[in-house]
Structure formats: C-alpha cells, structure tokens
Amino acid sequence: MEKMQQHFIRIRKLLDYTFFRVLFFLVLGLALYASMYSNVKPEKLDLSLFSVAEKTIRSPATIEDKKSTEIKRQEAVDQVQDVYTLKKEYTQNRVDLITSIFDTASEINDEESKSTKKENDVKTTHDEEPSVSEKVSKLKDNLTENVTKDLPDSVFTALVQADKDELSITKDLTVTAINNVMTKRISTNDVENAKKRVEEELKYSTLNDDLKSAAIELGRYAVVQNEFYDPVATEDLRKQAAEGVESVKILQGQIIVEEGELINQEIYRQLKLVGLLDNEKSYKPFLGLFILITIILLAVNYYFYQTKTQQEKRQTNLLLFGIIFVLSIFILKVISMLQIFNYSGIGYLFPAAMGGMLIKILIDEKLAILTSIIMAVCGSIVFNEGVTGTLNFSEGIYILFSSLAGILFLSSHNQRSKILQAGSITAGVNLITIWALMFLPNGQFSGLEYGYYFLTALVSGIASAVLTIGLLPLFEASFGILTTMKLIELSNPNHPLLRKILMEAPGTYHHSVMVANLSESACEAIGANGLLARVGSYYHDIGKTRRPNFFIENQMHLENPHDKLPPEKSANIIIAHVTDGANELKKYHMPKEIIDIAEQHHGTSLLKFFYHKALQNEEEPKEEDFRYPGPKAQTKESAVVGIADSVEAAVRSLTQPTPLLIESLVKKIVADRLQDGQLNECDLTLKELEAVTHTLCETLKGIFHSRIEYPEMTKKVKQA
Structure with missing residues (x-):
C-alpha cells in the first residue's frame, strides 16, 4: 500500500506541470470517447434499390422531407382557383354613358321645340322644321365616335323622334335594366348572356316598337364584362395556401420500411434522406461526441481551477476524481455490454450513486453533483441500444436521480453504516424513478416485469453502497486522505495508541481530552474542522508516553525528576516529545494531518521555565536550545490545538481559577503566541483569533466553574 501511495504521489507531482495536466485531460477524454464511440457510430445497412428489407428499419432522427413537402405545397397551390375581381365602377360608367345619350337626344329635341315656338310668337315665317336626318346628324355630332360607330342609326332616329315623356320613360327603363344586369358578375364568356338578359327585361316593356328596339340596342351596347382576373390577389392566395401546408417530416422512430417489404424508389430516397445509406462516410x-466530451472536460477543468485550494490538494483531488470517474465509466460500459441479451432496462443495474458518494466523501459535494450530471449524459449515450436516436433519456434521468439521491442522503457520513443507509434509500428512489418512467408512456407491464425492475433498483442502490464502502479504504490509504469517517474511527478509545496513552500516561490522556474539547469548540466557532482538531488533540502528546514521568500531569505528586537535571537536559526531554510523537504516529501510518498537528502544536515556542532556570545558572544560555524545532502551525486546526494545549495546562495550574483570572490568562497566552510569531504561517485572522479566545474562555469557565461546599462533606473533613 505504501508503494501504491508513493506512485500516486509521483503522479500527483507531475500534475504540477501544464504538459502533464493537459495529458491527464487527454487521457480522460480518450477514455470517454472510447466508451461511447460504438454507441454513436452509425449503423451499417447493406441495402439496395428493389431489394427486400431483412428487418424493420426506423428513422434514427427527425428530419424534414423537403421533396414531399414541396409536392404537398404544389398540390395546395394547384387547388387554388384564380381570383376575379368585380369592377363595380363599370356599372356606373355604362349607366352614365347611356344616360348621357338620352340626355343629349332630349336636349336636341328641346332646342328645336323652343326655336319653333319663338318664331311663332313673333309671327314670322320660318323655314321648314329640321328633318329627322338633321336631328340624327346633330345628335351624332354631340356623341363620341365610338358610340356612333357601334350603335345603328335606327337608335338615334327613334330617340330624336320621341317626345320628352317617352324619352324619359325609355331612359328609366333602359338604365334600370342595365343596373339589374351589371350588378352581377359578368365574365368574358358571360357577356352575351348578360346582353340577352337586358334584352329580355326590356322586350316586355310598353314602349312603342321603335323606342323598344332602341332601348334594347342601348342596353345590349351598355352591358360589358365587369369581372377581371386579379393576378396579385391570386398570387397572395397561392402563397397563403403554400404557407398553410405543414412540413412533411420523417419522425424519429418512424418506420421507414418493414421487414419483408420491397425497397422501392420512394423508400430508398427516405433511407438516404435520414442518413442510413452511405453512413460510413458520415463524420x-x-x-x-468530440464537442460533448470537450464541454465535459472544460467544465471539470473550470471547477478545479476556480476553487481556492492549495495546489497540492487540488492536484490530489484531480487525480482522485479521474480515477473514480474512469472507474464509473468502465462499470457503465461493462453493464452496457449486457444489452446483447435484449433484457429491457438492463442499464438500471448500474450503481449510479457510487461515483457521487465517493467523490462527496473524498473531495466535495459540488463536484459530486457535477459528476452525477456528466454520468447521466454518458449513460444516456452508452445505453442507447434498442432506442431510436442517440440518447436514451430514460436511462439518463434514472442515473441522475439515483446519483443525486446517494449524494443528498449521505449528508451525515460520520460512520460507514451511513453509507449503507444512503444506499438503501437510493434503492427506494431508484424504484420510484423507474415506476415514473414506466407509467409516463402509459405502457402495459406484467407482474414479472415489475418484479424485475424492483430487483434492478434494489441491486443498483445496494451495490452503490457496497462498492463505496469497499473502495473507500483503498482510496484513503492510497492517497492519504483523511475523511470524516476515518477521523471517527481514530477517535475510538480502543485505538492502540489511545489505549497506550491511557495506560502509560493517564494524566496526558486526561489533558488530551480536555484539549480536544477546547480545540473542537474553538474550531467550530471559526468554521474550521472541529473534528480534525479533536482527533488531533487526542494524539498530539503521544510522544510523552516514551518518558511519561517527566511531564507534570503524570507525576501524581511524585518527585519531579527535573529537579535533579540541568535545564538543558530537561528542555531536551520536553522538546523530544514532539519528534517522538511524530515518529510514533508515522510508525502507525497515521494520517498526515494528525502528524502535522503533533509536530506543529508547539511551533518554535520557547520553554520559558527551563530557559529562565538556565539564566539563573549560566550567564548567556542559547535561546535556540530551549525552543521547539517546529515547524510553526500551518493550518487553523494546528494553531488552535497549540493555543488550547497551552491554555489548558496553564489554567489547570491555577489553584483558584476565577472567570476573570481565566480570561486574563487566555488572552495573555494568545498575545504571547501572536507576538512570538507562532501564528505567522497559518491563515488565522485577527477576527478569528478573537473568536477563538472568546470560545476558549467560555468553555474553560464552564469546566472550572465554582462549586458549593456541601455541609456533610465539611463536617466529615473536620472530624477527620
């Protein structure tokens, strides 16, 4: 295991270089590409025109059939009738024309009548009254050439010969007949029929024969075509018809050709359209797939390099993530190979929650959620056998919900039994998810199928928990990762080193427990890892077990051996407990964080008691000889444990610890450490240091609170 850990350390150090980080992501991308390559590779179909299909072929995607759409639109356009517009103004124009003819004839008749009357009044002789032909000529002169050319002279003769009343009646009848006919549509082919309708309407009038004939001729002349083809309106109507036709689409999953059916030209065209012919050349x-994998890798890279963590820890987490992710993809691919047995829902066996739970415990919950999303996408591609299209959305949803359930229900992972509990709950979520996916399409399932899906959901959830429990110690040992569960295990009083402290140095054990209580509450007050501080406190003085009697808490009112030793020798013995403790912890392969607390809890602080004692014996003792070797505290937890260690020992030495005295002593010790530079190398702020001081004071006041003196006990003491 140590060799494996060394190998991982070497690989982790390589990730400090940009080249190897890029290489790492390339390897990760290749693993993803290799796992999904066969699932996106187009199916090879050996088909030819007029051959018989060996199996039912469905469309792999939804695509528009432009040719069929165009044919359908053309059919819709062809069904549109030409648009003809009724020119209503034509009716008025023709009525006005006929009216003007009658009015002109009437004016000519009136002029002649007035002229005759005037000549009679003055009793003068006059020439003969103008002849009919002269009147006709005069009438024609007042009309247009087209009118005189198209109408026969008999019409004009009848008009000039009629009296005023007859002419008025004839005009009214003619205009009415024209209006009645021309208010209706008259096409090119219907003009003659319209003329006949006018003729029929006037034929039964009470006019004399000459005027009736004239009226009929004028009516027929007035009736013209009033309905004309409108190209603009017709084109607009055709466009509307074409736009109203929906696009013809070949839907995903739609059967293009059934087994045993002849592949005709239309079917062959559709097969080509959806890309099932010559698909080997499709890229x-x-x-x-390349773009999808690139997005995944960029998301992972962004997550790791936007988080504010130490570079060493970041590289360790990156390598750990890569191994867990590749392992999950490998299991995913192996299970997908079972699809050859045509078992429905075989993908539900995949222990989807395993990767998420491992990453949450070993790295971070946010990364675990991101991993769940990535695994859902990959799973929807890998398990696409037997579904139309590239993505199996049901499988993707199942993996996502299962993985998220494992992560969320592992909120309290203080014991390994919590993992099994989370796995059991995940199995229930799996079952509910499967039922939802079964019921949504309103499918019909047998009791055997329900039992099968229940079994797959149970196996997936429990397998996720079992694999997590089994792999967790391997990752912890290989990467030297200290998890919450590992800390809980190390805090067990039955641990060999804790039993050693209890048996060989009981005073130190009690002191360590007190320091653990103090440091845990102080760390939690500033948001540091309180559990790490507690467990580190249990082991921080393990080095004292080598010479327990040289430490005052273990002397039990015995003679102090330091009284017979020179201060330099005593200082060496006291200082040695730090290095002895670190060596003892390394011997038991304790986590690095625990070893660091043991090495750093005194930092490079000065043994003031023996230094001042040496000052009394010598003129100028070297201060370096009375300082701990360090290093200084590198983390908040180490700094807090060091302060709590000094505070607990100092307060315990007080004969009458009052709240005011405790607070004064704590503040003095913290100030000394700060002035001595013991907190310079950790990221503990002054605000956090103030919170630590306050918490230590409150905790110590609770421990060393005043107690009343019981009367019976006092009486017994006096009698004794």
Whole structure:
C-alpha cells in the first residue's frame, strides 16, 4: 500500500506541470470517447434499390422531407382557383354613358321645340322644321365616335323622334335594366348572356316598337364584362395556401420500411434522406461526441481551477476524481455490454450513486453533483441500444436521480453504516424513478416485469453502497486522505495508541481530552474542522508516553525528576516529545494531518521555565536550545490545538481559577503566541483569533466553574 501511495504521489507531482495536466485531460477524454464511440457510430445497412428489407428499419432522427413537402405545397397551390375581381365602377360608367345619350337626344329635341315656338310668337315665317336626318346628324355630332360607330342609326332616329315623356320613360327603363344586369358578375364568356338578359327585361316593356328596339340596342351596347382576373390577389392566395401546408417530416422512430417489404424508389430516397445509406462516410456523430466530451472536460477543468485550494490538494483531488470517474465509466460500459441479451432496462443495474458518494466523501459535494450530471449524459449515450436516436433519456434521468439521491442522503457520513443507509434509500428512489418512467408512456407491464425492475433498483442502490464502502479504504490509504469517517474511527478509545496513552500516561490522556474539547469548540466557532482538531488533540502528546514521568500531569505528586537535571537536559526531554510523537504516529501510518498537528502544536515556542532556570545558572544560555524545532502551525486546526494545549495546562495550574483570572490568562497566552510569531504561517485572522479566545474562555469557565461546599462533606473533613 505504501508503494501504491508513493506512485500516486509521483503522479500527483507531475500534475504540477501544464504538459502533464493537459495529458491527464487527454487521457480522460480518450477514455470517454472510447466508451461511447460504438454507441454513436452509425449503423451499417447493406441495402439496395428493389431489394427486400431483412428487418424493420426506423428513422434514427427527425428530419424534414423537403421533396414531399414541396409536392404537398404544389398540390395546395394547384387547388387554388384564380381570383376575379368585380369592377363595380363599370356599372356606373355604362349607366352614365347611356344616360348621357338620352340626355343629349332630349336636349336636341328641346332646342328645336323652343326655336319653333319663338318664331311663332313673333309671327314670322320660318323655314321648314329640321328633318329627322338633321336631328340624327346633330345628335351624332354631340356623341363620341365610338358610340356612333357601334350603335345603328335606327337608335338615334327613334330617340330624336320621341317626345320628352317617352324619352324619359325609355331612359328609366333602359338604365334600370342595365343596373339589374351589371350588378352581377359578368365574365368574358358571360357577356352575351348578360346582353340577352337586358334584352329580355326590356322586350316586355310598353314602349312603342321603335323606342323598344332602341332601348334594347342601348342596353345590349351598355352591358360589358365587369369581372377581371386579379393576378396579385391570386398570387397572395397561392402563397397563403403554400404557407398553410405543414412540413412533411420523417419522425424519429418512424418506420421507414418493414421487414419483408420491397425497397422501392420512394423508400430508398427516405433511407438516404435520414442518413442510413452511405453512413460510413458520415463524420457528424463523431464530431458531436468530440464537442460533448470537450464541454465535459472544460467544465471539470473550470471547477478545479476556480476553487481556492492549495495546489497540492487540488492536484490530489484531480487525480482522485479521474480515477473514480474512469472507474464509473468502465462499470457503465461493462453493464452496457449486457444489452446483447435484449433484457429491457438492463442499464438500471448500474450503481449510479457510487461515483457521487465517493467523490462527496473524498473531495466535495459540488463536484459530486457535477459528476452525477456528466454520468447521466454518458449513460444516456452508452445505453442507447434498442432506442431510436442517440440518447436514451430514460436511462439518463434514472442515473441522475439515483446519483443525486446517494449524494443528498449521505449528508451525515460520520460512520460507514451511513453509507449503507444512503444506499438503501437510493434503492427506494431508484424504484420510484423507474415506476415514473414506466407509467409516463402509459405502457402495459406484467407482474414479472415489475418484479424485475424492483430487483434492478434494489441491486443498483445496494451495490452503490457496497462498492463505496469497499473502495473507500483503498482510496484513503492510497492517497492519504483523511475523511470524516476515518477521523471517527481514530477517535475510538480502543485505538492502540489511545489505549497506550491511557495506560502509560493517564494524566496526558486526561489533558488530551480536555484539549480536544477546547480545540473542537474553538474550531467550530471559526468554521474550521472541529473534528480534525479533536482527533488531533487526542494524539498530539503521544510522544510523552516514551518518558511519561517527566511531564507534570503524570507525576501524581511524585518527585519531579527535573529537579535533579540541568535545564538543558530537561528542555531536551520536553522538546523530544514532539519528534517522538511524530515518529510514533508515522510508525502507525497515521494520517498526515494528525502528524502535522503533533509536530506543529508547539511551533518554535520557547520553554520559558527551563530557559529562565538556565539564566539563573549560566550567564548567556542559547535561546535556540530551549525552543521547539517546529515547524510553526500551518493550518487553523494546528494553531488552535497549540493555543488550547497551552491554555489548558496553564489554567489547570491555577489553584483558584476565577472567570476573570481565566480570561486574563487566555488572552495573555494568545498575545504571547501572536507576538512570538507562532501564528505567522497559518491563515488565522485577527477576527478569528478573537473568536477563538472568546470560545476558549467560555468553555474553560464552564469546566472550572465554582462549586458549593456541601455541609456533610465539611463536617466529615473536620472530624477527620
């Protein structure tokens, strides 16, 4: 295991270089590409025109059939009738024309009548009254050439010969007949029929024959075509018809050809359209997979390099993530190979929650959620056998919900039994998710199928927990990772080193427990790892077990051996407990964080008691000889444990510890450490240091609170 850990350390150090980080992501990308390559590779179909399909072929995607759409639109356009517009103004124009003819004839008749009357009044002789032909000529002169050319002279003769009343009646009848006919549509082919309708309407009038004939001729002349083809309106109507036609689409999963059916030209065209012919040359699926993997890797890279963590820890987490992720993908791919047995829902066996729970315990919950999303996407591609299209959305949803359930229900992972509990709850979530996916399409399932899905959900959840429990110690040992569960295990009083402290140095054991209580509450007050501080406190003085009697808490009112030793020798013995403790912890392969607390809890502080004692014996003793070797505290937890260690020992030495005296002593010890530079190398702020001081004071006041003196006990003491 140590060799494996050394190998991982070497690989982790390589990740400090940009080249190897890029290489790491390339390897990760290749693993993803290799696992999903076969699932996106287009299916090879050996089909030819007019051959018989050996199996039912469905469309792999939804695609528009442009040719069929165009044919359908053309059919809709062809069904549109030409648009003809009724020109209503034509009716008025023709009525006005006929009216003007009648009015002109009436004016000519009136002029002649007035002229005759005037000549009679003055009793003068006059020439003969103008002849009919002269009147006709005069009428024609007042009309247009087209009118005189199209109408026969008999019409004009009848008009000039009629009296005023007859002419008025004839005009009214003619105009009415024209209006009645021309208010209706008259196409090119219907003009003659319309003329006949006018003729029929006037034929039964009470006019004399000459005027009736004239009226009929004028009516027929007035009736013209009033309905004309409108190209603009017709084109607009055709466009609307074309736009109203929905696109013809070949839907994903739609059967293009059934087994045993002849592949005719239309079917062959559709097969080609959806990309099932000559698909070996298609590069789009592989390009899509490449883009998808690139997005995944960029998301992972962004997560790791935007988090504010130490570089060493970041590289360790990156390597750990890579191993867990590749392992999950490997299990995913192996299970997907079982699809050859055509078992429905075989993908539900995948222990989806395993990767998420491992990453949450060993690294971070946010990264675990990101991993769940990535695994859901990959799973929907890997388990696409037997579904139309590239993505199996049901499998993706199942993996996502299962993994998130494992992460969320592992909120309190203080014991390994919590993992099994989370796995059991995940199995229940798996079952509910499967039922939801079964019921959504309103499918019909047998009791055997329900039992099968229940079994797969149970196996997936429990397998996730079992694999997590089994792999967790391997990752912890290989990477030297200290998890909450590991800390809980190390805090067990039956641990060999804790039993050693209890048996060989009981005073130190009691002191360590007191320091653990103090440091845990102080760390929690500033948001540090209180459990790490507690467990580190248990082991921080393990080095005292080598010479327990040289430490005052273990002397039990015995003679102090330091009284017979020179201060330099005593200082060496006291200082040695730090290095002895670190060596003892390394011998038991304790986590690095625990060893660091043991090495750093005194930092490079000065043994003031023996230094001042040496000052009394010598003129100028070397201060370096009375300082701990360090290093100084590198983390908040180490700094807090060191302060709590000094505070507990100092307060315990007080004969009458009052709240005011405790607070004064704590503040003095913290100030001394700060002035001595013992807190310079950790990221403990002054605000946090103030919170630590306050918490230590409150905790110590609770421990060393005043107690009343019981009367019976006092009486017995006096009698004794």
